[in-house]
Amino acid sequence: MTDPTRDLLPEGLEDRLPQSAAVATRVERAALAVLDGSGYDRVRPPLIEFEKSMAERMDGLATRRLFRFVDPVSLRTLALRADMTVQVGRIAATGLSGKARPLRLCYAGMVARIAGDQLDPRREALQVGAELIGTDTAAAAAEIVELAIASLEAMGASGISIDFTLPDLVETLAAEEFPLDAEQVVAVRRELDAKDAGALRAAGGEAYLPLLYAAGPFDEAVAKLAGFDGSGALASRIDGLKKIAERVKGRARLTLDPSERHGFEYQTWFGFTIYAEGVRGTMGRGGTYRIGGSDEPATGFSLYPEDLVEAVKASEPARExxxxxxxxxxxxxxxxxxxxxxxxxxxxxxxxxxxxxxxxxxxxxxxxxx
Amino acid sequence: MTDPTRDLLPEGLEDRLPQSAAVATRVERAALAVLDGSGYDRVRPPLIEFEKSMAERMDGLATRRLFRFVDPVSLRTLALRADMTVQVGRIAATGLSGKARPLRLCYAGMVARIAGDQLDPRREALQVGAELIGTDTAAAAAEIVELAIASLEAMGASGISIDFTLPDLVETLAAEEFPLDAEQVVAVRRELDAKDAGALRAAGGEAYLPLLYAAGPFDEAVAKLAGFDGSGALASRIDGLKKIAERVKGRARLTLDPSERHGFEYQTWFGFTIYAEGVRGTMGRGGTYRIGGSDEPATGFSLYPEDLVEAVKASEPARExxxxxxxxxxxxxxxxxxxxxxxxxxxxxxxxxxxxxxxxxxxxxxxxxx
Missing domain, CATH: 3.40.50 (Rossmann fold)
Structure with missing residues (x-):
């Protein structure tokens, strides 16, 4: 028998019924409370913006992923937000451009994308995060990584792991230590991402081969990376990674995959991915970047707690x-x-x-x- | 000089910057806490639904007001929610159809409409409300009116007034006391709404003229209405109104405009509009109705606290x-x-x-x- 309610909502969209809604609400508030406690002011951007303004600030990120429609008032194309980070960047660059830096902002809200993917068929998700605007130093990154962990802990996650990466690693090395031309940089990045030694060699990236083996538990991996960095081109980055790791060690299992770039296309020197025990896929990610348009440095993270809500809801006590x-x-x-x-x-x-x-x-x- | 940020957001859409976002968050949580305390479970429906499903349950309510777009996955038209009440009705009729009645649900979230109006140019608003499903008695209405007041008080509103109405008044009277044919019912309702005595008489509604003068402070207006109701066709409604008024007297200024229908086209026997001191326009409305599709009786209210947020934000203490x-x-x-x-x-x-x-x-x- 076909469930008559099956077709009531479009694929990838769902209702949160009482139990799940209560956990989602608790989880969202717990993270916002942690961020508020550390000086992050919540902002609430609109659900809809001009597609052009959203796309520009997404630095070319596929606008094909946005729900789009023509506005009968302005006759311009509008889009439903797929990411609140770009909205917070816009706010920092406009309405709050006159506020002292570093500017600490946080947000929580629903975002939507036109198509899910195999890993995650959802087309709507709760996004919660923080942006530290005006700085992208190791001190900023350490604060952001620590807050991502504290937010997750407050949400009820345990067994947190963080995987660090250096998104501009190849560009940095290609600039002096192991020269590559612009075309080779693209190819070497691609083959490192694919972890394909043969193709990496064929692309002229033989010198980069050791990076394929520099991933793993943080202490070992960072030592390998330092050994590989003969000229010290990466010294400030390695020093930064160590500072961040020092700040959060003991609160999360740390790994380093220095050449991982997937999902960090718009990050500058530092990126990280967060995982939690019992939750499939990633819980979120973050790093340093430059705000589209204003080019101001910034550091931030976003969490997508949908799977965590499902994982913890069975163990939440019912309200008497x-x-x-x-x-x-x-x-x-x-x-x-x-x-x-x-x-x-x-x-x-x-x-x-x-x-x-x-x-x-x-x-x-x-x-x-x- | 033109403000360069002026054009960054479409007309009728805006960012809530820290001060205003903090108040909006506090106000939303305060109302949800009141509702939770009285047994209302929060549900979180999606931002987007099939237009058809939304429209059917809106009982013909203008889908022209919805932001609409074609879903590349289902190839069907989707719509951004303009009202969470219809979503909660859908949830009650589907996912929660097996739960005991009365079923108490509450919600808070952003809703959007394609065009603002002269009174309110906003195209996005926070909607917070409660629905009591499976009942539309005076006891249900009294609980809902009391909760609407308690929610508003918790939000920080003062000087609350409530205007009661009887949305099906003309149909009820036309059925026995002052007979009208179907066409005349429509005309009489229209002219009562317009408060036009001449047109009301011309439409064959002479007997209804006293209703034009039955509006005002609750006790006087309800006495006038009872005097007008010679045959007792309205007796149960008048009794219901008195029970509701008895429950909330002293907490809000009460008025009755028995023939007011504007905005209550889909309400059954009881409707109300809520106002607060210092806030222009209405704060919200509610009443009894039948859920589109399942036809189950229900009673509920919705608040739109946007103006209240602006009114109270200057007096909110800053966080140290x-x-x-x-x-x-x-x-x-x-x-x-x-x-x-x-x-x-x-x-x-x-x-x-x-x-x-x-x-x-x-x-x-x-x-x-x-």
């Missing part, structure tokens, strides 16, 4: 409720609510406490177990 | 922050945050406490005023 019989004393009910009880009022003789999910009943002014 | 100098003790900083202090860490020698909005500085393990 007190049944208020017909003709109950409203002041007694208000007192219970002030003590953080949840109340469910009978509206007719037919209403029954247990059927309505109550564990207690209001009797003689107090909550009595059923 | 403690500056953490370079090389500070991270444990001391964590202790301050655990005591609900907000901290702002220096990232370089250039960072200055006051410029970053701090009122205190971490010194010898404690927050010292600057």
């Amino acid at each position: 409720a007190v049944f208020l019989p017909l003709g109950h004393d409203p002041d007694a009910a208000a007192r219970l609510r002030a003590e953080d009880w949840r109340t469910v009022a009978a509206l007719s003789e037919a209403d029954e406490a247990r059927a309505l999910g109550c564990s207690h009943v209001l009797e003689a002014g107090t909550a009595k177990p059923l | 922050a403690v500056f953490l100098p370079l090389g500070h003790d991270p444990d001391a900083a964590a202790r301050l945050r655990a005591e609900d202090w907000r901290t702002v860490a220096a990232l370089s020698e250039a960072d200055e406490a006051r410029a970053l909005g701090c009122s205190h500085v971490l010194e010898a393990g404690t927050a010292k005023p600057l």
Whole structure:
């Protein structure tokens, strides 16, 4: 039999029913509370923007992924937001351009994309994150990585791992240590991403071969990378990575994959991916970048807690409720609510406490177990 | 001089910058906490649905007002939500059809419409509300009106007024007391809405003339209405109104405009509009209705707190922050945050406490005023 409700929502879009909605709300607030505590002000950009403004700031990122439509008011193409980072960058460059730097902003909201992918068929997701604007130093990156971990912990994630990368590694090495022309840079980056030794050699990237073997647990991998960096072209980056790792060691398992670029096309010197135990795929990512348009340096992270919500929701305790019989004393009910009880009022003789999910009943002014 | 940022967002769409975003967040959470306390479970429907499913449940409500676009996956027309009530009705009729009634659900989220109007140019707004599903009695309506008031109070509104109406008044009277044919019902409703005595008489609605003068403060207006209702056709409605008024008197200024229909086209026997002091226009509305598709009775309200956010934001206290100098003790900083202090860490020698909005500085393990 076909489920008659199956076709009610488009593929990749879904309702969060009470249990899942409660966890999503708790998770979102927990992360925002961590960020607020560390000085990050929430901003709330609109769901819709001019496609052109969104695309420019996405630095060429595929606008094909956006839900787009023509605005009958402006007759221009609008797009539904697929990423709040670009919106926060726009706000930093416009409405908050006069505020002192570093400027700390955070956000939480739904984003949508026109097509899911094999790894994740969702077309709508909750995005929560923070942007530290005006700086992209190791100190900034350490604060951002630490906050990403603290946010995840507050959300209820455990077994957190972070994989560091150096997105501009090849460009940096090609500039002096192991010269490559512009075309070769592209090819070497591609083959390092593909982890294909033969193709890397064929692309003129023989000198880069050791990078294929420099990935792994942070301490070992960073030592290998330092050994490979004879001329010290990477010294400041390696030093930065060590500072970041020092700040968060013990709170997350750290790895380094220095030549990983997939998903970090727009990052500058530093990028990271976050994972949590029991959650398939990545929880989020972050790094240093330059804001599209203004070119201001910035550091930030985004988390997508959808899978975490599903993973933790079974273990979330249900909220207990007190049944208020017909003709109950409203002041007694208000007192219970002030003590953080949840109340469910009978509206007719037919209403029954247990059927309505109550564990207690209001009797003689107090909550009595059923 | 033209403001270069003026054109960055489409007309009717705007960013909430930190001060306003903080108030919007507080206001949204305050209302949700009230609703949660009274047994309303939050649901989180998607931003996008099939236009057809949304339109059917909007009972013919102008789909012209929706942002629409073709889905490349299903090749069907999708729409951005303009009202979460219809989404909650869909959830009640599908995913939660097996849950005991009355079913209490609440929601908060952004909704968008393709065109603003003269009264409100906004094309995106925060909608917060509650739906009590499976019942549309006076007891249900009293709970909903009381919760609308409690939500508004928690949001920070004062001087709340509620205007009651009886959306199916003319149909009820036309069925027995003052007979009208179907065409006349439409005409009489229209002229009562327009408050045009001459046209009302011309439409064959002479008997309905007293309704034009039955609007005003609740006690007087309901007495006039009862006097007009010779045969008792309205007795149960009048009784219902009195029960609702009894429940909330003293918490809001109550008025009755029994023939007001504008905005209540899809309500059944009861509707209400909410106002707050210092906020132009309405804060929201609610009433009894039947869920599109399932035809289940329901009672609910929606609030649109955009103007309230602007009205109260100037009086919201700023959050105090403690500056953490370079090389500070991270444990001391964590202790301050655990005591609900907000901290702002220096990232370089250039960072200055006051410029970053701090009122205190971490010194010898404690927050010292600057």
